[in-house]
Amino acid sequence: xxxxxxxxxxxxxxxxxxxxxxxxxxxxxxxxxxxxxxxxxxxxxxxxxxxxxxxxxxxxxxxxxxxxxxxxxxxxxxxxxxxxxxxxxxxxxxxxxxxxxxxxxxxxxxxxxxxxxxxxxxxxxxxxxxxxxxxxxxxxxxxxxxxxxxxxxxxxxxxxxxxxxxxxxxxxxxxxxxxxxxxxxxxxxxxxxxxxxxxxxxxxxxxxxxxxxxxxxx
Amino acid sequence: xxxxxxxxxxxxxxxxxxxxxxxxxxxxxxxxxxxxxxxxxxxxxxxxxxxxxxxxxxxxxxxxxxxxxxxxxxxxxxxx
Numbered sequence: 014x015x016x017x018x019x020x021x022x023x024x025x026x027x028x029x030x031x032x033x034x035x036x037x038x039x040x041x042x043x044x045x046x047x048x049x050x051x052x053x054x055x056x057x058x059x060x061x062x063x064x065x066x067x068x069x070x071x072x073x074x075x076x077x078x079x080x081x082x083x084x085x086x087x088x089x090x091x092x093x094x095x096x097x098x099x100x101x102x103x104x105x106x107x108x109x110x111x112x113x114x115x116x117x118x119x120x121x122x123x124x125x126x127x128x129x130x131x132x133x134x135x136x137x138x139x140x141x142x143x144x145x146x147x148x149x150x151x152x153x154x155x156x157x158x159x160x161x162x163x164x165x166x167x168x169x170x171x172x173x174x175x176x177x178x179x180x181x182x183x184x185x186x187x188x189x190x191x192x193x194x195x196x197x198x199x200x201x202x203x204x205x206x207x208x209x210x211x212x213x214x215x216x217x218x219x220x221x222x223x224x225x226x227x228x229x230x231x
Numbered sequence: 232x233x234x235x236x237x238x239x240x241x242x243x244x245x246x247x248x249x250x251x252x253x254x255x256x257x258x259x260x261x262x263x264x265x266x267x268x269x270x271x272x273x274x275x276x277x278x279x280x281x282x283x284x285x286x287x288x289x290x291x292x293x294x295x296x297x298x299x300x301x302x303x304x305x306x307x308x309x310x311x
Contacts, residue, residue, distance in 0.1 A: 062250045062268070062275050089273040114241030115274050144273040160276040161265070 016221070017045060018214055021052035023097055026084060029054065033166045036105045040164055046110050049217050050103040050168075051210050054095040056081045056180055061090035061157050068092045068185040081180065088167035090144075090157035091188035095170055098177025098195065100206050102213055103168040111221065113163055119144055119156060122169045125216040126154045129171070132212060135199050145187070146171075151194035152186065171213070173197060173206050233282045235304040237297045240271060246298045247271040254286045260306060267303060284308040 019036070021029055029052050036048045058069065058081055068091055069076070069083070076083055095101065108118065120139075126146040127137035130153070137146045137153065146154035154171045172178065172195035181193045197204050237247060247269040254260055260280045267278050280286075284306045291297045291304075 061273075062270055087268070087275055089270050089275045112241075113239075114244075115271055115276060116241050116244055118241075119272055119274060156273050158274045160274055162277065162279065 016218070017048045019048060019050045020210070021050060023053045023055065026054045026057040026059065026082070026095060029101075029103070030084075030086070033103050033105055037161070037164055037166050040105055040107050041162060046107045047221070048105045049214065050105065051213070052101050052103070053097045053099060053206060054101065056094070056096045058083045058092060058094050058180075058184060059088075060085045060092045061088040063089065063091045063188070065091060065188060068188045069183065070185065071183050076183065079180075079183075081183070086159075086167070088157035088159045090155075091186075092184045093155050093157065093170070093186055094180045094184055096177040096180055098172065098174025098206075099170045100173050100210055100213060101168065101170045102217070104165055104217065106165045106221070108160070108163040108165060115160060118160075118165060119158065121220055122156050122158075123154075125213075125220045126169060126171060128219075129213050129216045130196070133196060133200060135196070143187075143189075148194050148199055151192045153194050153196070153199075155187065171196070173204055173209070232287075233284070233306045233308055234302045235266060235278060235281060235306065236302055237269070237278070237299050239299060240276070244271055244299065246296050247276075249291050249293050249295050249297060249303070250275060251293060252289065256286055256289050258286050260284065260286050269297070278303070280306060282306055282308050 130137040156169045158167045175195050175197040250270045251268040253265050262283045264280045265277045266280045287307045288305045
């Protein structure tokens with residue numbers, strides 16, 4: 014199965030979503046079967062289909078003052094925050110060539126994030142009924158996907174930088190009163206996102222047994 | 232008449248929630264048009280229209296829970 018990797022770097026959320034949709038269309042047209050898009054975002058809050066406005070704790074004018082856009086999007090889940098301190102992976106995979114099982118795909122995303130954390134000596138956890146990855150009772154990775162014609166988009170964001178957690182206080186992440194944490198917070202040392210993104214690519218490769226992917230930098 | 236049925240979505244998935252209808256009752260649809268979006272866990276997914284015709288009846292509305300195998304809607308097929 015073809016598996017292409019796209020490193021977008023620090024990119025506006027809307028541009029990355031547009032890019033996902035273009036890749037989605039290529040996959041739908043059978044140009045290739047799978048793509049993994051890696052990126053970071055400028056600060057943004059997104060509300061999935063389950064998103065409730067009361068889960069944004071500040072007036073929209075406050076978000077505007079902080080330069081944070083709010084987008085309502087087609088993924089599952091409630092509200093979340095994305096910022097430059099996260100490593101984000103958008104797997105655009107054609108499940109027609111894997112397994113047509115929505116929950117299995119979500120669980121695989123959790124497991125590969127747990128595997129990614131374990132390489133740093135961190136024990137990531139799944140909590141039943143609370144999709145995502147947790148370190149003890151704090152959330153470190155959030156998941157929300159959309160599937161159209163059995164092709165996935167949107168994906169998983171992993172909190173890496175300690176100094177990019179404050180904006181979570183603007184919302185109730187996933188509609189819950191929870192604390193977020195990051196890789197740096199747990200390790201108590203600095204981590205450069207650019208230096209660890211290949212670890213995540215490797216986890217996707219191992220999970221999905223793809224052929225060696227072709228990497229495109231843009 | 233073609234029935235729009237909620238298909239198997241994976242092991243252990245028994246139901247999903249209707250999150251968005253792309254068409255209203257009485258509207259024309261084309262085969263493979265996105266008809267309805269549903270949600271399970273942290274995922275949304277679409278059901279395409281199985282044929283071209285008129286969406287004559289919707290049995291489950293936004294917010295309703297649907298079991299696998301249940302009929303969501305009926306389409307009166309075009310006579311082409």
